[in-house]
Amino acid sequence: MATPLLGQMMAAPLLISSLLAHAARHHGDTEIVSRRIEGDIHRYTWRDAEHRSRQLAQALRRLGVGDGERVGTLAWNGYRHLELYYAISGMGSVVHTVNPRLFPEQIAYIVNHAEDRYVAFDINFLALVETLAPQCPGVQGWIAMTDRAHLPTSHLPLLCYEDLVGAEDGNFSWPSMDENTASGLCYTSGTTGHPKGVLYSHRSTVLHAFGAALPDAMAMSARDAVLPVVPMFHVNAWGLPYSSALVGAKLVFPGKDLDGKSLYELFETEGVTFSAGVPTVWLGLLTYVKSIGARFSTLERTVIGGSACPPAMLQTFEKDYGVRVIHAWGMSEMSPLGTLCHLRKHHRDLPPEAQQHVLEKQGTAIYGVDLKIVGPDGEELPWDGKAFGDLYARGPWVLDRYFRADTSPLVDGWFPTGDVATIDPEGYVQITDRSKDVIKSGGEWISSIDVENVAMAHPEIHEAACIAIRHPKWEERPLLVVVRKPGSTLTREDVLAFYQGRVVKWWIPDDVVFVDEIPHTATGKMLKLKLREAFRDYQAAS
């Protein structure tokens, strides 16, 4: 048998440190702007970020953090969090971003399961850290991400981030290593059981950063000023800290204030061109911008994902504000990007409503992600835009197994995403539900997302969730839970009338209930489990 002929190109491993080194060397003067927990605006450049990340890596080495060991973070989006990302991964350890919005018991579980040796935290989480410390005996030190002047007093012996960094000279070279070395860890909070850890590698992260930046993905460039609203503790802010370095974009970090006013001010003062976040944050931003009659003077496009982007929101952004929405789907287990929605060449000739219809979908897979939909018997379903089944994914940035798990969730090499979707002949994916949220009425499936999207198009509805309630004949029927806009006197009958002609008759909810607030998960998704519990024995009026 002939020996395979190997290529004769450099075997440079795909390492996260190379992203930072590239940004520092080729986009060294490009700014990174952060609204700090201390209250002010901090500015520096990619060159500064790289230097300080090297100092931080030296400091962590001095503290004894070794290869493959985990360092946790409990922090908002800011430049120190960025330095932790790059320093920890770059030196060969694992940055473990923890979601501070989870319950303390969950956080303690996650920190212990990950065996974090140190945890760095924003000082506004001091009370949380003091609660956690006795439950996390494996943590050798808690690093307050601030300077000596702002160091809070605590009964814990806190380490001061700026003292650690300031004590080092930055004379440190990023080590070379196998590109499959673990780099980051992120836990997904499933609705059942304990949270599960997704362990990213340098290779998966760099490849994902390449994929994310592509024109038919996030279309990122050195001309962009990127404001990640999506937190750095939610799947690495969808990879933006990495892809921004890859293209040399300006980064703008909003810190802890994600209300409409704070965000809008940063968008305008920093010339933000591109942003990304879950629909809930955009609800707040749009409400604020409308209330003051403002416009976005620089914002060109925004990625909306994490849960379905209501078509009404897409329309408002595009029509009222001239901001292009890129609807995206993904998950922690997919680093997170799977699909993004853009028009193709031939769509340009379609009337605006038909174009809008395409853009409402979750989009097409980017290179690096392969998808299929599967029926109840495991058979692959056709891409006809009608058949819906369980969505499976595979590729170099898709999970193989959860951290410290004995078994792999893969089925024949594919990851079952837990989402239900249709795929049309051109490959456009439409997520109809989480498999556990789908409503099964008389053996047929009703898409809760579609039912919610209709409600969200009503001018007096702020937010709506559709859940299944038990029905003696049909097994399950949809119930719509609605939060009215302030001042609205909308009735059940008004809402039901709004559905006429907008969905098939049997998809119209059996009833509508009004609530003051819909509960959300720690990552901003509607907590349907809570709603299902609250309305477990609900009897529809109809």
Ligand code: AMP
């Ligand atoms: P997470 O791992 O927290 O990012 O959650 C991933 C899950 O969020 C996915 O499996 C979907 O159920 C949901 N999701 C993400 N993006 C979308 C989207 N654009 N439309 C509908 N559901 C989405």
